[in-house]
Amino acid sequence: MGADREGGARRRPVRAVAYAACGAVVLAGCASMPDSGDLRDVESTPRQDTQVRVFAMPPQDNAAPGEIVQGFLEALTSDDPHYDTARKYLTAGAARKWRPEQSTTVLANGPSSDQDNLPGGREDTSNLTYTLAGSRVATVDAQQAYSPAAGPYSRKVHLTQDPKTKQWRIDALPEGVVMGRSDFQRNYTSVNKYYFASNASGATIGQPAAVADPVFVRKRVDPMTQMVRSLLAGPTRWLRPVVRSSFPTGTALKKGVTSLTPDDQNKLTVPLNDKASRVGATKCGEMATQLLFTLRNLSPTVDSVELQGADGRRLCDLNERGTDAVAWRGSDKSPDYLYFLDSKHRLVRIARASTSAVPVPGALGVGDTGLRSVAVARDEHSAAGVALDGKSLYVTSLASGGSLGDPVVRSQGATADDRLTTPSWDDGGDLWVADRNPDNPRLLLLEQGAGAPVEVRTPELPGRIKDVRVAADGVRIALVVEKDGKQSLLIGRIERDEKSGEKPVVSVLELRSATPALEEVTAMSWAGDGRLVVVGREQGGVLQLRYVQVDGSTPDGLAPSALPGVKAIAASEDDRAPLAAYSDDGIVRLPSGGQWQTIVKEGSAPVYPG
Known part of the structure; x- marks a missing residue:
């Protein structure tokens, strides 16, 4: 808990620090666990210092009840593999029953611990109850899955005094572990494990x-x-x-x-x-x-x-x-080009090592139809474009001589903002787009980018879709959804029920927020296998760029450099490709370790394949 905890018992030295190795020379030697002298309390541990290990200290003889509660909470934040030291603050029975692996509750500032008053002002010299309280931020369940959370946290801890030894111990407590956000960030890290779609x-x-x-x-x-x-x-x-x-x-x-x-x-x-x-x-x-x-x-x-x-x-x-x-993942696929619309609303592309944009082959690059938004298939052989008025969606080959053909989807929305969103491709060649028409809002899927569109079921959708990005794997989808004037980023699971000879039934289920701290998300793009980059603002704040994980957590590392007036963002699952954006400075990109650089002054709608 360290510097997180507020209120409750007076602090006491319950943690010590050891260093696994010397990453830098400090007073010409490695620090180690001392074997004599006083132990100092650790107020906080730098989040990025992976060499610092924190060990809990067992309860002292004749420790007061408040010190027992404090020491137990401190022990929860240590690097003790099986929480053996934390169990020393419990009675033997409680230690056997307690299951710390069941959950981790993350609080904004760590739990306060206050002794409860007995009814009528009575005193019990051998039994006491403390209330742990705070504001919830997230929970990690028994599967180690993270979920954002909100609202107050309040749990009881009961202590008893052994009649023989007179030592106080905790004999009843909630399952799992509780700690403050900074301790959680120091103790835990997010890692992707992989399965097959x-x-x-x-x-x-x-x-x-x-x-x-x-x-x-x-x-x-x-x-x-x-x-x-x-x-x-x-x-x-x-x-x-x-x-x-x-x-x-x-x-x-x-x-x-x-x-x-x-x-x-x-x-x-x-x-x-x-x-x-x-x-x-x-x-x-x-x-x-x-x-x-x-x-x-x-x-x-x-x-x-x-x-x-x-x-x-x-x-x-x-x-x-x-x-x-054997298999593939989106982060291993490097795009050949960055694509965007030029000043004449035609599709152009620029190689990663180039500074010059050229029209794409085919109708989207040299035709007469101006475009509002585009999506390029992940094999970069075809593309989809929404007409400038937002009414029509076209799909065509990125090959010389290719024709535009007839629209594959039409919207009847009254204005351009009430019509078609930017489309999005998965790696299987399926094309996704939303119709924002208030009278008939729909999420549509075109198998292989052609044929009659399939209307996707969205039974839990809390508002109107404003933007769509499907993951390369085709089983997760990111949606910007508007409700009551707020725009949230939600991640859904794509389920397909396909029977031979029948039209497939496709659903987006169990939508969950990826940006619980933002009240407005104006742009987003996948930026890794489990990460997105978003443009959004917190309540009362200004627009900012940040990375978010699909589970709603914030990844380790720095956020992208600030960019004034950003209107659209483009990223690739392959993080070696630079971020690109449409801002007040035109089409810009962010090389690794560098600053935003302008590609062209006039242009819009930058995208990588996907």
């Missing part, structure tokens, strides 16, 4: 799409082993209906395996139980790919994995290059 229309290259499933793990408590266990346990509840795992049901680490560490060749060996003993080569390759995608997301030091059966027999091994033949 099970209901997408199919990637254009015929391989399964890897889908990111973000979870939070404790940073300094063997995160690699934590992530392997989490991956084997299966996808989180929200994502489970649309993904599959290649690990057989019940697969776990071999009994007795408590920690996994790469060898000096950056190879990680993963011994599995007998549930995986009969997998074939193809299935084992997919299992290894899931592991590599997950572990490379956590640690770049893992170059290959070997899976072993319960008998120690090698099942398969795979290096990073081998994953290319």
